[in-house]
Amino acid sequence: MTESFPPPDRPPASAPRSLSSFPPPQGEAVGLPAPEADGRWHRLHPVTPVIRGWKVLAVLLVVLVQQRSDDLFRGGGLPGGVELLITAGALLLGALLGAVWAWLSWRMTRYQVAQDAVHLHQGVLFRQQRQARLDRLQAVDVVQPLLARLLGLSELKLEVAGGAGSEVRLAYLRDAEARRLRNTLLARAAGLKYETEEAPEAPEQQVLSVPTDRLVLSLLLSGATLWGAVIAVALIVAVVVVGEPGLIVGLAPVLIGTVGATWGQFTRGFAFRLAQSPDGLRLRHGLLETRSQTVPPGRVQAVRLQQPLLWRRVDWWRVEINVAGYGFSQTNQNVESVLLPVGTRQDAMTALSLVLPELGVDDARHVVDQGLSGATAAGGFTCAPRRSVWVDPVAWRRNGFRVTPRALLTRSGRITRELAVVPHERAQSLALTQGPLQRKLGLASFEVHSTPGPVSPAARHLDAPTAAALLDEQAHRARVARSTAGPEQWMSTRTSAGDHEIPVHRAQPGDLPREP
């Protein structure tokens, strides 16, 4: 099994192959630059199978408890001695099998950090060899599930632009290792030349944070909570009127689902902090499972600022982004795509300015203001014509767009207000669509296709000639913007645009903010 495993290109005297020599003795590692990134093959932390195996045991326990509780309810009483023994034996066997499998899978998992790529080999029966090119790196996340956090371990996720499931996951590494590796990878992906032995951690500056009380209030003001409350009240009324407590059982799943979803949003948005660093945006959040995301400059494909109806009084906004590696699914809560779970208008504008520092207009604030809550041509917006009321009776006044030298802003939605911003160079393709009713009214919709994510920018029901002209111009602007866009390696310079400066950062103990 191990014969075929280390690939032929592996240097002869390299990574430890036996369990006894791993982790490498401390004496060897001292003084070597970033020992995880030395181009050799490494294994993950040996505690990994325990954390993974624990899940198997947990699943078995849940199944068992469900079975037993059914029996108990039917009046079966507590199980007898023999039955108890059999159950315990089965549990033990299951746990043992899980442990063996987890250990095998740990044995078969190796990673290598080369100069321009990360290689990951894994799989027991079905082997997989994955390579992620660092110049295609879209984001780096350090994730700490609760148990791993207690043990001082982290998972490192390297997102490349292949949509959901395309990431390279290194789970689990020691906290310090994970951070060091992240810094090395970001430095290499940035094209940064550093003089120190270890890649320096980019200094960061916290820009925004979400206070817990605001997060709680924002969740209480969300549609899901409202529905939950309505259902709960209806339930109580029904039970009182009918006098049949069994009704609760019927609607309980809905209630549990609502509460669960809200709780999930709370734990994910807890202690949300947004910071800025030369490596890009740093997002930290989470109550039980903490997540520290780094999105390098130029990796954000589109931004959306959104305001549900109930947040209008307090003027709060949620900011979401499209990043190529994070992917998107309708069912899954897209944890990673949230740039700001809730914030004031000022916060939302700050978040937007981090992603897109310049709109290229002098009155950027006014323009964004109009995009957020305006419904007229103020701020330079081109609005949908009055006749579009026939196809969009509610929100027609809000539909509109504004082109700045840097980005396209499209606003929409009257009940849930939305403003989408796409930098010109990030549009993948453009489309113009027209249905039969729109044709009768002389209208057409304009769409920008962005990478998978929560944001899909569109300016709907525009005057047809305006939409056609917009399509034509945006194609031109995107082309010009692409040719002058910054390099993929954000700290290296292009030969043509030599006005950037290569920041050479030397790590100093004082300038690193403390991680919690």
Next chain:
Amino acid sequence: MSSEGFPDPDPGTTARSAAGNDPFAPLGVTWTPVSPRLVTARRLVLGVVALVPLLAVVVVALLTGWPWLLLLLVPLLGLVGWLFWLIGRQVRAIGYAEREDDLLIRSGVMFKTMVVVPYGRMQYVDVEAGPIDRAFGVARVQLHTASPGTDAAIPGLVPEEAARLRERLASRGEARLAGL
């Protein structure tokens, strides 16, 4: 303010296209139609699919001995006839144009769409041909960008044209390749 190189978004200068009434016919673009053989292929598929309910109606009418059931054939045949006619229009509405930096694709009769795909944004190009397509000598070229929203497919190309287009798109894409 680093706005050099960007065109000024002045609405006054925007009347380059859409001088006519049809926003789907920009000026200076010559559309290439797809092969009329696609009409035959699609009509054949329609015919085969339509045969099932038509036969079902006839069989049920014969078995039950209710001849008035055959009246159902009238709306069914009407629908098939309309689709027959629509296929012709739909295929004629499909067109593509290779511009210097992007590919334009338009389609649709009732619901019209026009997609602009920059060559530098193309991730890969598929050429597909099912058994019926092959029998009629047509193929389908599909362009993929990093966005799942890009719906850029050209059905009904003659295989030689499909191969030529694929090669051309690939070479143009390489020349203009950009990051995400």
